[in-house]
Amino acid sequence: NRSLLPDSKVVYVAPSRALVNQVYHDLSDDLIQLGMSISKTSSVNEVDPTENAFISFNSIDVLVSTPEKLDLLVRRNHPSVENVSLFIIDEAHMINSGERGARLELLIAMLRRERPSAKFMLLSPFLPGDSDSLVEWLGGGNAIEVDWRPSEKIVLGVGAHGNSFSIQSLQSPFTSNSISIDTISIPLSYISKTSPRSKARILEFCCNQFSETGKAMMILCKGKTSANNTAAQIFDWIEAPKTVPNEVRTIQRYIEEEIGCSTIYSKALSKGIAIHHAGIPDDIRILIEHLIRKRLIRIVCATSTIAEGVNFPVTSVYFDTYYRGQNNLLSANDFWNISGRAGRTLVDEFGRIILPFDKKENIEKGLGLISRSAEEIVSVLSRLFIERENVLSILQQDDGLNKIMSQYPLFQYFIHLLNVSQNEYAVDIEELFKDTFEYTSLAAIDKVAFMDLCKSIYLSIEAKYSRFSGALKFADKTGFSVPSVLTIMREKSENKDVSDLNSWTPERLFNTSDNRNLSEKIRVIGALKETGLGIDNGRTPFSPEVVANILIAWVNGEKINTISSFHPAFRSISDDDKRISEFVKHLTNVTFKSSWGLGALEGIVRGNADQIEDSYIPSYVYYGVDNPKALALRMAGIPRFFSRSLSKALPDDLAGMTLSDVQARISSLSDAEWDSYRPKSSKLSSREWRSIVSILMREK
Numbered sequence: 001n002r003s004l005l006p007d008s009k010v011v012y013v014a015p016s017r018a019l020v021n022q023v024y025h026d027l028s029d030d031l032i033q034l035g036m037s038i039s040k041t042s043s044v045n046e047v048d049p050t051e052n053a054f055i056s057f058n059s060i061d062v063l064v065s066t067p068e069k070l071d072l073l074v075r076r077n078h079p080s081v082e083n084v085s086l087f088i089i090d091e092a093h094m095i096n097s098g099e100r101g102a103r104l105e106l107l108i109a110m111l112r113r114e115r116p117s118a119k120f121m122l123l124s125p126f127l128p129g130d131s132d133s134l135v136e137w138l139g140g141g142n143a144i145e146v147d148w149r150p151s152e153k154i155v156l157g158v159g160a161h162g163n164s165f166s167i168q169s170l171q172s173p174f175t176s177n178s179i180s181i182d183t184i185s186i187p188l189s190y191i192s193k194t195s196p197r198s199k200a201r202i203l204e205f206c207c208n209q210f211s212e213t214g215k216a217m218m219i220l221c222k223g224k225t226s227a228n229n230t231a232a233q234i235f236d237w238i239e240a241p242k243t244v245p246n247e248v249r250t251i252q253r254y255i256e257e258e259i260g261c262s263t264i265y266s267k268a269l270s271k272g273i274a275i276h277h278a279g280i281p282d283d284i285r286i287l288i289e290h291l292i293r294k295r296l297i298r299i300v301c302a303t304s305t306i307a308e309g310v311n312f313p314v315t316s317v318y319f320d321t322y323y324r325g326q327n328n329l330l331s332a333n334d335f336w337n338i339s340g341r342a343g344r345t346l347v348d349e350f351g352r353i354i355l356p357f358d359k360k361e362n363i364e365k366g367l368g369l370i371s372r373s374a375e376e377i378v379s380v381l382s383r384l385f386i387e388r389e390n391v392l393s394i395l396q397q398d399d400g401l402n403k404i405m406s407q408y409p410l411f412q413y414f415i416h417l418l419n420v421s422q423n424e425y426a427v428d429i430e431e432l433f434k435d436t437f438e439y440t441s442l443a444a445i446d447k448v449a450f451m452d453l454c455k456s457i458y459l460s461i462e463a464k465y466s467r468f469s470g471a472l473k474f475a476d477k478t479g480f481s482v483p484s485v486l487t488i489m490r491e492k493s494e495n496k497d498v499s500d501l502n503s504w505t506p507e508r509l510f511n512t513s514d515n516r517n518l519s520e521k522i523r524v525i526g527a528l529k530e531t532g533l534g535i536d537n538g539r540t541p542f543s544p545e546v547v548a549n550i551l552i553a554w555v556n557g558e559k560i561n562t563i564s565s566f567h568p569a570f571r572s573i574s575d576d577d578k579r580i581s582e583f584v585k586h587l588t589n590v591t592f593k594s595s596w597g598l599g600a601l602e603g604i605v606r607g608n609a610d611q612i613e614d615s616y617i618p619s620y621v622y623y624g625v626d627n628p629k630a631l632a633l634r635m636a637g638i639p640r641f642f643s644r645s646l647s648k649a650l651p652d653d654l655a656g657m658t659l660s661d662v663q664a665r666i667s668s669l670s671d672a673e674w675d676s677y678r679p680k681s682s683k684l685s686s687r688e689w690r691s692i693v694s695i696l697m698r699e700k
Helices: 017-034 049-055 067-075 092-096 098-114 132-137 199-210 224-237 246-259 264-271 282-293 304-308 332-339 360-370 382-386 388-395 400-407 411-420 429-433 437-441 444-465 469-478 482-494 516-526 544-555 560-564 576-606 617-623 628-635 640-649 659-667 671-677 686-696
Strands: 009-013 038-040 062-065 084-089 119-122 152-161 164-170 184-187 217-220 273-276 299-302 316-319 350-356
Touching: 009 067, 017 038, 017 062, 017 282, 038 659, 049 628, 062 067, 067 098, 084 098, 092 098, 092 332, 098 119, 098 411, 098 437, 132 437, 152 199, 152 360, 164 199, 199 217, 199 224, 199 316, 199 350, 217 304, 224 264, 224 273, 224 299, 224 576, 246 264, 246 282, 246 560, 246 640, 246 686, 264 273, 264 576, 273 282, 282 686, 304 332, 316 332, 332 360, 350 360, 382 388, 382 437, 382 444, 388 400, 388 444, 400 444, 411 444, 411 469, 429 444, 437 444, 469 482, 469 576, 482 516, 482 576, 516 544, 516 576, 544 560, 544 576, 544 617, 560 576, 576 617, 617 628, 628 640, 628 659, 640 659, 640 671, 640 686, 671 686
Parallel strands: 009 062, 009 084, 038 062, 084 119, 152 350, 217 299, 217 316, 273 299, 316 350
Antiparallel strands: 152 164, 164 184
16 A cells, blocks of 8 residues: 555554554564554543654554544544554454444444545454445445464363363354364362362362463453452462562562552462453553463463453463353353453464353353354444434433433534534535444435434534534544533633643642642542543542542552552452452543543643643543653553653653654663662662563563
């Protein structure tokens, strides 16, 4: 394409922050040596000046992004998403996944409408059902099915019978018919620490039978606490290795330094047991994934978050649960997506999918899942069409529009269309909505009914909000609803603590001795339904002061264990493992939502609807730093705690530097420079810091 379109680029869309990082590093490993330039977006729902410079670089060939960040860039008409010749949508089957799936579908529809010359490539481990409708939706072309797998799969049902175990192979739509074994019985060959016929005994047996260093087994657990407890249980079952690799010891020491106390996350690594879930900080998860790739891990206790695409090179996958979260049974798509981790390319002859046969209920659930192939990909908007009579009835109510928008993930798409059409009804409604997958999938007579429904919703929004043209533009640029934008505008006009531009400096916002400035701004964004900050989570009532204290401590470099003590709900949890895992998930949510809300609030205070002036504040909140050089290092993969002292290695003026330039500068530091930049209070040596940074930047 570059020979025909020399300024064009490819945008690779990955569904999660973790997968964005993995794809970025994998593509860099493969393509930089060919002279191609790869960059990635941050996960902050804003574009600060540093990121703006990184992704606006003219010679970028491939940009990797989440759907949410790409959506923001498109709505902002950002130069990084101009001249795109190809959009690659990874894990495309997630179009089926509730609100996020609907947003992905509408994003693709928006791209098709506003980037008509671009091509689309949807990647999925399975494309069940009639793929013709997907092909037609994307503008014609080919659906290519590659009959290749990293390794063959075998599904095993394992039962416990006192001092022996039965193993039987099971047939399924996605496993090879060429691999089959008769049911076999294996006697107990070690001293068991579990009760006979229990599910724990099956797990203990599988840990001994199917896991070893270099051939890891992943255990799917029901949630964060379950993963922690399972790891602790297995730690007591298996013998310690004669030696612990130095790389493992270094990562153990880093985990304890970053968290600020000893936890199962570092302790379990000494026996080759890793834990992976949303309650672990991102940097630590990347380090754990590194140990798995290096084959230094024997067992991985993970949750269903891995279904979002992070690649684990494991030999076996053990289903300790068939649930996603507490009460949601795994879909067939989720089950086979997770099972797909079993078997490493060119290493394992086959991957094992292991189901515990402990009781009738579990056996039936397991057999039910493996008997089903993946579900057909359908538009999430089909629910809107199916329930159209009810939708039209609700629209007639006084508050009907707000009810519709709270139930169906369409609001931002309608607002964007209303904004780009400049409120002129001359726009053909059919032209606006024919790019959705739902429209393409419908029969001709149903397309008319679907258009009538969309027209009714569109006109209702236009009638209610068209007089608020400034609010419409801000809603489109920030991703907040019009009522939320109007709330912010009212606060701007009435609240000096919000409208005073001098109150938006890092020094005043993140003042460790006075949280009132940040607290007032958190109070405002906490009232916006999109942030979810003001929702009582069942632990304690919402407190702007508590949120402000957490963010101030985070930005000023406090340890995670220390920061958790600022929240009364977490301070009262005596179990360190549970407190840290629950608080990290809370912290991740607070930093993301607060950065988004503060970005919208500051943007409306500072700018106009046509050109929101981006600032550093949202990124400082998200990454936990307080200056541009430390922020650049965080984007390059440097740990939060080290980024402060290491920022001295960068020039004061970052103009013209790319993400690769920042990483190259850090890679070139001498031993003496590493010694001088090492944080004085750190327990890690400069050599250990260098090793950690090298892993996080994925150096060769």
